[in-house]
Amino acid sequence: MEGYSTIGGEGGSVLDDPVINKLAKAKGRSPAQVVLAWHVKRGTIPLVKTSRVERLPENINVCDIKLSEKEMASIDALHRGLRIFNPINWSSKLPYFQ
Numbered sequence: 001m002e003g004y005s006t007i008g009g010e011g012g013s014v015l016d017d018p019v020i021n022k023l024a025k026a027k028g029r030s031p032a033q034v035v036l037a038w039h040v041k042r043g044t045i046p047l048v049k050t051s052r053v054e055r056l057p058e059n060i061n062v063c064d065i066k067l068s069e070k071e072m073a074s075i076d077a078l079h080r081g082l083r084i085f086n087p088i089n090w091s092s093k094l095p096y097f098q
């Protein structure tokens with residue numbers, strides 16, 4: 001399964017989250033890397049986008065980040081039931097989403 005907007009999209013507030021930042025600090029990695037590692041460990045392929053070439057290695061090098069079950073659960077618990085994308089807003093002519 002592919003993940004879109006996996007670090008929150010434009011201005012993604014997930015990178016400011018205290019839980020994410022605490023984990024990032026403890027592991028000596030960036031908040032984006034911790035979030036991407038969480039996606040990978042869940043089995044989602046994160047399609048992260050950047051316009052800054054210097055961020056490419058940062059966003060790619062996440063597979064070595066170890067997250068314990070407790071750490072995974074602490075990120076899981078950030079679930080707020082928010083829906084960022086609602087396909088019905090793209091077009092009223094998308095029958096799959098009606």
Ligand SMILES: NC(=O)c1ccc[n+]([C@@H]2O[C@H](COP(=O)([O-])OP(=O)(O)OC[C@H]3O[C@@H](n4cnc5c(N)ncnc54)[C@H](OP(=O)(O)O)[C@@H]3O)[C@@H](O)[C@H]2O)c1
Binds near residue numbers: 008033
């Ligand atoms: N088919 C669909 O329905 C659909 C919907 C949404 C998205 N997508 C796909 O998913 C891709 C990614 O989605 P997205 O662009 O919405 O969201 P995203 O990848 O979660 O976030 C992109 C934003 O994060 C910033 N960023 C990237 N790496 C970072 C890092 N290491 N640290 C801090 N900020 C970082 C980028 O800024 P900088 O550019 O300044 O680095 C940009 O503002 C898109 O390119 C698109 O192909 C598809």
